[in-house]
Structures are given as structure tokens and as C-alpha cells.
Amino acid sequence: MLLSVIVPLYNEEEVVEKTFRTLEEELRSVEHELVFVNDGSKDRTLEILEPLVRGTHHKIVSFSRNFGHQAAFSAGLRHVTGQAVVIIDGDLQDPPALIHEMLEKWREGYQVVYAQRRKRAGETWFKKITAHFYYRILHSLTSIEIPPDTGDYRLMDRCIVEQLNGLPERSRFLRGLVCWVGFKRIGVTYDRAERAAGVSKYPLRKMLRLAIDGITSFSTTPLKISFMAGCIATIIGLGVFIWSFLEKVLAPETTVPGWASLMAAIVFFGGVQLISIGIVGEYIGRIYEEVKQRPLYIEDKCEK
Ligand code: UDP
Ligand code: MG
Numbered sequence: 001m002l003l004s005v006i007v008p009l010y011n012e013e014e015v016v017e018k019t020f021r022t023l024e025e026e027l028r029s030v031e032h033e034l035v036f037v038n039d040g041s042k043d044r045t046l047e048i049l050e051p052l053v054r055g056t057h058h059k060i061v062s063f064s065r066n067f068g069h070q071a072a073f074s075a076g077l078r079h080v081t082g083q084a085v086v087i088i089d090g091d092l093q094d095p096p097a098l099i100h101e102m103l104e105k106w107r108e109g110y111q112v113v114y115a116q117r118r119k120r121a122g123e124t125w126f127k128k129i130t131a132h133f134y135y136r137i138l139h140s141l142t143s144i145e146i147p148p149d150t151g152d153y154r155l156m157d158r159c160i161v162e163q164l165n166g167l168p169e170r171s172r173f174l175r176g177l178v179c180w181v182g183f184k185r186i187g188v189t190y191d192r193a194e195r196a197a198g199v200s201k202y203p204l205r206k207m208l209r210l211a212i213d214g215i216t217s218f219s220t221t222p223l224k225i226s227f228m229a230g231c232i233a234t235i236i237g238l239g240v241f242i243w244s245f246l247e248k249v250l251a252p253e254t255t256v257p258g259w260a261s262l263m264a265a266i267v268f269f270g271g272v273q274l275i276s277i278g279i280v281g282e283y284i285g286r287i288y289e290e291v292k293q294r295p296l297y298i299e300d301k302c303e304k
Contacts, residue, residue: 002032002081002083003027003030003033003086004032004082004085004086005027005033005086005087005099006037006076007023007034007035007036007037007089008073009090010038010040010041010045010069012198012201013041013043013198014198015090015195015197016045016048016049017048017049018092019090020034020053022092022096026099032082033081035058035059035061035079035080036059037062037076038061038062039068039072040063040065040067061075061076061079063075068206069201069202069206070172073172074164074172077164077165080161083157084103084156084158085158086153086155087152087153087154087156088153089152092195092196093192093193093195094190094192095190098115098153098188098190102115102155105155106155106157110184110185111157111183111184111302112154112160112186113154113155113186113187113188114154114155114185114187115151115153115154115187115188115190116147116149116150116189116190117149117189117191118149118190127207134214137215141218142176142215142221143180144179144218146175152174156178157183157302159303160178160181163181164177164181167294171213171216172217173210173217177217180294182300220284223281223282223284223285224278224282226274226275226278227274227277227278227282228278229278230274230275230277231275233268233270233274234267234272234275236271237264237268237269237270237271238264238268240263240264240268243260244260245260
């Protein structure tokens, strides 16, 4: 059995050597390959890594520039050859010792073993709160149920990797796609450590991008919001229209000429426009579903 470990790296010169040695040490007892994906680091990450990897069967995949964490995973998934594949961050926040526990679950027959954090050391309350609400929103908008407090640290069976590699879509929100693919999954809990060295490579901008990708990859609900808003506006417009008409008839002395009819027209036509946009959105949503070309279903066939 060969275990593959994918490690994305972006400007991790302070920690890359330690990560390499820790993984080697931890995985002594398991036949394994490490696949480092250098996501266009501008520092000495690659320089440090190359001599470490030379002469071993480990691999380095190096990008021409920074393409992002998710792209790094996707690249890693295409280069791995193991029967079980682990994705792990390169900053040692994900304790490598957990891999053994994951492998055990995998041997028991689970195809996805995700790591669930018990505690998040070294993370701001802002990140904790936003992550909490984000996953709730994601679950309510999509069929994707990402277990709370999980990141990308996980083990996947070869058959999941093949399925992921076979999905042609371009914006890849990997945690969502892994859920979408299905199969048997289970979590193992751990305490998330602080970064071994260096600083987070995830500024708010990248975080937001990822969050938006997650929702838009799995839900066309945002496209339909204007339809709902349009319906509400149209109903309000009709109400205003009826009210102003009644007022004109029943109490003509209190009405300002022209005001009610103007308001009614604005709200009503605003509503009609929103509904039209919503209808267009509905079709765009279908086009979007089609171009993603996801399979209609995936059979529960997974040979070991
Ligand atoms: N990373 C990457 N490309 C990026 C940003 C991050 O490959 O554009 C890698 C980074 O080197 C690290 C992992 O993704 O191994 C997680 O990033 P980080 O630890 O900065 O995220 P955080 O733990 O703060 O969420
Ligand atoms: Mg980190």
C-alpha cells in the first residue's frame, strides 16, 4: 500500500524543511510519497526543498506563479499515485501524527477521513465566527454539508481522487467537491496547532474569494434572489396602487395629486424588472449546471 501526501507551499521558507523532516519521521513505518506543490513561492521555499527531495521518490510540482491553494491541491491530486491520499497544509498546523489514525479508518472501509478540529489555536475570533456562519449558510443554500470545523486536512481513497480528477469544472472548491462526490466518510478529531513558523498566507481577500467560490460552485440560489425580490416588490406595488386608488375615492381631500400613482408605478415596474432578471437568472443557472458537466450520479463502486 502506498500513501501519498500532498503538501501545498506558498512562501514557506521558514518551515518547509521542518515540515519535510517531520513528515518523513512520522511516516517512517508507512510506504509513502510526498508531493510538494510549490504554488509560485517568491522566497527560498523551492531552493530549500529541492536538495531535500533530490534522490528520493518524492515529487515537487512547481507553478509558474501563485495560482492559489485550491489549484495547488488539484495539481497534487493529478500527480499522486498512492491508494490513499492525504492533503495536509505545509505549516504543520495539521499534526502529521493524525495520519495514522486516518489510515486506520481508511482500512476499516471509509473512503474519506476528514480531520475535525477540537480547538483552534492561534486563530482570531473573527475567523472562528465567520467560518461558523459561513458553513451554516453554505449548508442551507446547497446540498453540500461540510462537517463543522474541518479544513482541507483529510485522507481520501484512490477512487475519490479519480472522481475529483474526472470533474472538468474549473473553479474548484475542493472541500465541497469531496462532499459532492459522496462515499463513506468519517471524521477524526484533533487540536489544531499554531503555525510552526511564518505567517498565514491567507489574507482576507483570498478567504473571501474561497468563500464566494464555495457558494457559487454549488448553488444557483444567488441568481434567483432577484426573482424573489421582484415578486415582493410587485406585490407591494400593487398594494400601494390599490391603497392610493381607495384613498382617492374615499378621502379625496387628503391625497397629494400624483404621489401615490407615481410610487405605485415605481415599485411595480421595479418589481417587474427584478422578476425578468430572475427569469434570466433561472436560465443562466441551468446553463451553469450544464457547463460544469458533473456526472449525473456516481456509483458506489470502490475497489481496494
Ligand atoms: N497556500 C498555497 N497557496 C496560497 C496560499 C496558501 O499553497 O495561495 C498554502 C500554504 O503554504 C499552506 C496552506 O496553503 O501550506 C495553508 O495556508 P495558511 O497556513 O497560510 O492558511 P491558514 O492556516 O492561515 O488558513
Ligand atoms: Mg495554516
